[in-house]
Amino acid sequence: MLELNQVRKDYRDQSQTVTAVVIDKLCVKAGAQLALVGPSGSGKTTLLHLISGLLTPTSGEIIFAGTNISGMSERWRDSWRATTVGYVFQRLNLLPSLNIVDNLLLPMSFAGVIPEQERRQWAIKLLGIVGLADRINSRPQRLSMGEQQRVAIARAIVNKPRLILADEPTASLDHDNSILVIELLRQLAQENNSILLVATHDRQVIDQFPQVYSLGRTEGKVNTGAVCGSLA
């Protein structure tokens, strides 16, 4: 279970403060799958960064499986993220100097969840599941955008994380690949009973999800979140 209580994130620089996220209460049960929607600038990326522990809230708490992750040290959050969170970044962040198997092996070695002797075989199996069995020796830049997106998804779930976060994972995909990528994410999340949160603008992606959580701005004010339980 993921729970956010009175979470607020402000970005501050010398001249101004931007309030990016204000959520009164949000609860997401294990296994729930949500589309995270809202206009550009409404705080979707910030919220995913907060939930993953990449950012900490200005105030409020983010609790996952009973632990207040936002109250932990950066070092603790880094190791928690390695084992618990799979993140498909907006810019993918695949490592260009490594082939796609090694792109999957790296987060496995950080996390230490999968036994060392099983890692390569598991990486190759996952790349097969996402339809890239014949490209395992390729570097990311040799692949199409859709193929790279599928590598990013395989990498995000390689440690069987309980929390899968994806930021606009279909932004550069055509209709068919977009459907495929979301189906894959949903299927892989379901197999591990993981929470899946996908930030998207895409109507077609939203329609593939059973639940939607909206972030939005009205009259210059950030909306507060849904009532706890409405998403459970």
Ligand SMILES: Nc1ncnc2c1ncn2[C@@H]1O[C@H](COP(=O)(O)OP(=O)(O)OP(=O)(O)O)[C@@H](O)[C@H]1O
């Ligand atoms: N590092 C930062 N410093 C200052 N302001 C920031 C920073 N990152 C984001 N913001 C601001 O916070 C608000 C929310 O940004 P965020 O990227 O989370 O929105 P988003 O909904 O993901 O947008 P998009 O759909 O365009 O990707 C925006 O007003 C943005 O300008």
